[in-house]
Amino acid sequence: MTASTEQEPSRRDKLVEATVAIILEVGLRAAKTRFVTERAGVGTGLLNHYFRWPELRALAWAQLFTAVTQDQFAGSGDPQEDLDRYFSTAFTQEVRRYWQLWIEASDLAASDGPMNAAFRRVSAQSRNRLRDLLRAGCVQGLWDLPAPDATALRLGAMHDGLAGLLLSPVAELDPARAEAHLRKAFALECQNPRSRAGQGTPSVPDQSC
Amino acid sequence: MTASTEQEPSRRDKLVEATVAIILEVGLRAAKTRFVTERAGVGTGLLNHYFRWPELRALAWAQLFTAVTQDQFAGSGDPQEDLDRYFSTAFTQEVRRYWQLWIEASDLAASDGPMNAAFRRVSAQSRNRLRDLLRAGCVQGLWDLPAPDATALRLGAMHDGLAGLLLSPVAELDPARAEAHLRKAFALECQNPRSRAGQGTPSVPDQSC
DNA sequence: ATGCAAATTGAGCATTCGCTCAATAAATTT
DNA sequence: AAATTTATTGAGCGAATGCTCAATTTGCAT
Numbered sequence: 001m002t003a004s005t006e007q008e009p010s011r012r013d014k015l016v017e018a019t020v021a022i023i024l025e026v027g028l029r030a031a032k033t034r035f036v037t038e039r040a041g042v043g044t045g046l047l048n049h050y051f052r053w054p055e056l057r058a059l060a061w062a063q064l065f066t067a068v069t070q071d072q073f074a075g076s077g078d079p080q081e082d083l084d085r086y087f088s089t090a091f092t093q094e095v096r097r098y099w100q101l102w103i104e105a106s107d108l109a110a111s112d113g114p115m116n117a118a119f120r121r122v123s124a125q126s127r128n129r130l131r132d133l134l135r136a137g138c139v140q141g142l143w144d145l146p147a148p149d150a151t152a153l154r155l156g157a158m159h160d161g162l163a164g165l166l167l168s169p170v171a172e173l174d175p176a177r178a179e180a181h182l183r184k185a186f187a188l189e190c191q192n193p194r195s196r197a198g199q200g201t202p203s204v205p206d207q208s209c
Numbered sequence: 210m211t212a213s214t215e216q217e218p219s220r221r222d223k224l225v226e227a228t229v230a231i232i233l234e235v236g237l238r239a240a241k242t243r244f245v246t247e248r249a250g251v252g253t254g255l256l257n258h259y260f261r262w263p264e265l266r267a268l269a270w271a272q273l274f275t276a277v278t279q280d281q282f283a284g285s286g287d288p289q290e291d292l293d294r295y296f297s298t299a300f301t302q303e304v305r306r307y308w309q310l311w312i313e314a315s316d317l318a319a320s321d322g323p324m325n326a327a328f329r330r331v332s333a334q335s336r337n338r339l340r341d342l343l344r345a346g347c348v349q350g351l352w353d354l355p356a357p358d359a360t361a362l363r364l365g366a367m368h369d370g371l372a373g374l375l376l377s378p379v380a381e382l383d384p385a386r387a388e389a390h391l392r393k394a395f396a397l398e399c400q401n402p403r404s405r406a407g408q409g410t411p412s413v414p415d416q417s418c
Numbered sequence: 419a420t421g422c423a424a425a426t427t428g429a430g431c432a433t434t435c436g437c438t439c440a441a442t443a444a445a446t447t448t
Numbered sequence: 449a450a451a452t453t454t455a456t457t458g459a460g461c462g463a464a465t466g467c468t469c470a471a472t473t474t475g476c477a478t
Contacts, residue, residue, distance in 0.1 A: 011455080029320070033436060043457040048437055100319065107316040109377055110309060111238070120377055127379070153374075153381065154390050160373055161366025168318055168329055170336070172362065181363050188397040220425080242466060252427040257467055 012050050014040045019060035024097075028104040031057065058114035061105055065122045068098055073129040079137035086133070087183050090159055091166060091175040099163045130156050144191045151189045158185050221259050223249045228269035233306075237313040240266065267323035270314055274331045277307055282338040288346035295342070296392050299368055300375060300384040308372045339365050353400040360398045367394050 009017065018040035022031045033053050037044045047056065072089060076082055089095060109116040131152035138148045145151045162178040218226065227249035231240045242262050246253045256265065281298060285291055298304060318325040340361040347357045354360045371387040 027319075029316075032434090044436090044459095045438085045457055046455080049456075053436060103312070103316050106373065106377065107238075107312050110236075116377070123377065124379070149381070150390065150393070154367060154394055157370025157374060157390070158363060158367045158394075159370065161369035164315065164369055164373075165362075165366060168315065168325070168332065170333070172358070181359065181366070184359070185363055185367075185394075241464085243464095253429095253466090254427055254468085255425080258426075262466060 011040070011042055011046060015042065015047055015050060015056065016060055016063065019056055020064050023057070023060055023064065023101065028057065028061065028101055028108060054112050054114045058112070058118040061101070061115065062118040062122055065098070065102070065105075066125070069122065069126045069129060072126075073133065079133055079140060080142050082133055083137065083186075086130070087179055087186075090182055091163065091178045093175075096163065096166055096175075100167060103164070103167065127152070127156055145189055146191060151186075154189070155182070155186060158182060220249070220251055220255060224251065224256055224259060224265065225269055225272065228265055229273050232266070232269055232273065232310065237266065237270065237310055237317060263321050263323045267321070267327040270310070270324065271327040271331055274307070274311070274314075275334070278331065278335045278338060281335075282342065288342055288349060289351050291342055292346060292395075295339070296388055296395075299391055300372065300387045302384075305372065305375055305384075309376060312373070312376065336361070336365055354398055355400060360395075363398070364391070364395060367391060 015036065018036045019031070022035045022039055026035070033047055034044060036056075037047050047053070051059075072086065073082065074085065076085070105115060105119050109119040131149055134145060134148040134152045137143050138145050159182060162173070162181060165173050166175065166178055224245065227245045228240070231244045231248055235244070242256055243253065245265070246256050256262070281295065282291065283294065285294070314324060314328050318328040340358055343354060343357040343361045346352050347354050368391060371382070371390060374382050375384065375387055
């Protein structure tokens, strides 16, 4: 049906694109159908002809975050390099903007069916990327993790938690510190203390006890 | 003004109580002024006489979570015991219910002034409790943390992240595993490997690499 | 009793927002 | 060219929701 095999975007596709743009601009909650149709330059009826709003919104969100995830874990082939990239880009200003959208999605997912499905899919995808990365590094002997899958889960969780803290500014935390914390956590997971992965700042310049 | 010094709750207080109840029942987003006035047995006008909805909602939320935090870190005097309690209750069914409200609040805080203030205050309070707990344990020599404040931040972040994962069920995670991960993370932070704190399950029964 | 202020009510206003639907235009088929 | 299907429009419906406001009741001081 109207399979625009490889043409310029159909009006339908334009609606998805416009939704992505609006979501990026104003957030998931504040994104309204009227903004989208206006942006896409179509009548309000067309959106409802092709989609229901919750579906379109979830579709656009998933499309956006699939791209983001692929960017975050751009595979260079070298796990060491990839992990380092993961650490250094973990708390970018840009990533923090995405994190706001992530939080909104996780919240919406509780009451919005399509959003729930999309969120589960994308978040699993993101988690698997990190897991595979750590596995690969273990296989290549770059670092020594007793249980790389468990480490991936913990590291991912800490990443989520730190990102959340960054959103509503915490005095003791800024992007640089957050990155240091994440690297430190990884270093602690490594059995071989000479592993080069967590070499960054040895945590924050805190007072010890 | 109507300072009911120590009487049965005034209608005003009843409104706050009712708001807490409704928030617990249906969530922050789904809580509506009409539910609250109905629950409190007052007219819709009274709510607006005393409050604006965003204020009342934030007030009730803060009251609820201040209580929750105090419960979570019930000081027995013994840091070892308190930390253990923190770990064992971290992912209770009940706590997960609260976590949903926490996420909603963190989301609302982005666009809701009163909610933002309340969230910052309560979350700082919660973080400080954990920090003080770890500090106390260090002082008493119960465990050996090079930088207890940094550990508190990381542990809190991981707690947040794991709780988030538990909300939209992840195949490899359940409350018991989440608790084990948190304990494991703490164990890794301890310099003295013989510290008794992280003695629980030695992480999940994952395959190593 | 009287009067004044505070408490309380609830019908309804104003706004927001997704979506319907009858009408029209465009594309496609016959 | 006619017919039929598909694409497209936008005014407006209907539901939800915080809040206003004129009216009423209650409490308290005089």
